[in-house]
Amino acid sequence: xxxxxxxxxxxxxxxxxxxxxxxxxxxxxxxxxxxxxxxxxxxxxxxxxxxxxxxxxxxxxxxxxxxxxxxxxxxxxxxxxxxxxxxxxxxxxxxxxxxxxxxxxxxxxxxxxxx
Amino acid sequence: xxxxxxxxxxxxxxxxxxxxxxxxxxxxxxxxxxxxxxxxxxxxxxxxxxxxxxxxxxxxxxxxxxxxxxxxxxxxxxxxxxxxxxxxxxxxxxxxxxxxxxxxxxxxxxxxxx
Numbered sequence: 715x716x717x718x719x720x721x722x723x724x725x726x727x728x729x730x731x732x733x734x735x736x737x738x739x740x741x742x743x744x745x746x747x748x749x750x751x752x753x754x755x756x757x758x759x760x761x762x763x764x765x766x767x768x769x770x771x772x773x774x775x776x777x778x779x780x781x782x783x784x785x786x787x788x789x790x791x792x793x794x795x796x797x798x799x800x801x802x803x804x805x806x807x808x809x810x811x812x813x814x815x816x817x818x819x820x821x822x823x824x825x826x827x828x829x
Numbered sequence: 830x831x832x833x834x835x836x837x838x839x840x841x842x843x844x845x846x847x848x849x850x851x852x853x854x855x856x857x858x859x860x861x862x863x864x865x866x867x868x869x870x871x872x873x874x875x876x877x878x879x880x881x882x883x884x885x886x887x888x889x890x891x892x893x894x895x896x897x898x899x900x901x902x903x904x905x906x907x908x909x910x911x912x913x914x915x916x917x918x919x920x921x922x923x924x925x926x927x928x929x930x931x932x933x934x935x936x937x938x939x940x941x942x943x
Contacts, residue, residue, distance in 0.1 A: 746929050757833070757920050757934035758872065765929055803872060814885035815860045815927035819872040 717741045718806050720820035728828050733791040735823050737804030740785065744806040748817065749778060749789045752801045761802075762789070794827045801825075831855045833935035835921050841941045842911055850906045850938045852921030861904045862922040862932060863896065865889070872920065878904065879927070911942045 719738045727733045735749075745766040750758035764771040764778045764787065771778050777790045791798055804820040834853045842848050854861050863875040876886045878896055895907045904923075908915055918939050922932040 748931055750934075755937075755939075757835075757922075757936045760931040760933065763929075763931055805872075809928040813927045814877040814879070815862065815924055815932065816874050816877055816885050817862075817864075817932060818874065819864075821871045 717744075718804055718818050718820040720802075720804055720823045722823050723821070724824040724826070726826045726828060727794050729796055730793045733789075733794045733798065733825055733827065735789040735791075735802050735804075735825065737787045737789075737820055738785060739787075739806050741806070741808065741818075742785070743808040744818075746807045746809055747778070747780060747787050748805045748807075749776075750803045750805060750819075751798075752803060752822070758803055791825075794825075796827045796829050799825055799827050831933075833921055833923055833933050835919075835935035835938050837938060838936065839939045839941070841943060844913060844942055845910050848908050848911055848940065850908075850919050850921075850940070852904045852906075852935055853902050854904055854921065854923030855933055856902070858923035858925050858933075860884075860924045860927050860932075861896075861898070862924075863906045864920045864922060864934075865917040866920065866937075867914075867917045875906070875919075877927075884927075908940075911940075913942050916940055916942045 748763040749761040752758045762776045780787045801822045805817040836851045861878040866872045877884045893909045918937045921935045924932040
């Protein structure tokens, strides 16, 4: 049941450059999307979110873009820093149905930012 | 900054034994969750809990699993008879609301069943 997919298991970028992490989803009922960052042996840490009524949300170096027609979202990190090296998870929720707060996660993308 | 705390950080148990994983959610949050991540796999939803009852559970959350909020602060996950395949990182999370708000995760409990 791959409702949320992150097709790139890993990404390597140079410090200062842009990192673009991608996520696709299949469930058109999803109406809220989140990005989490995870370091080894720690829990996921919330980064940024976007509601389906928007197509862009920005928070400092992090911007999330949502393309509902393509069922695709992306996380842009500009400029990338070595401390950004972690696993990034895309997550989605269908708050309109049942409203339980359940999140569906993608498989994660490991980002390495090289100094 | 308020955070979700989980204990223990690592639990080793023998197959067939019962384990209880403990969590203290953020104090003003009303929605509580358990997720797990088997090594190398995605984070999977187990159960959501609101108003002292389960609001949704996944197919993973079978009769061997149960959750409880025994007092005003703790939220526990019990596995009655552990199997080898229960070995995973278990994450507790909480949120203020269930709609359009982020869930905050604890640091996880690594459960190893031997």
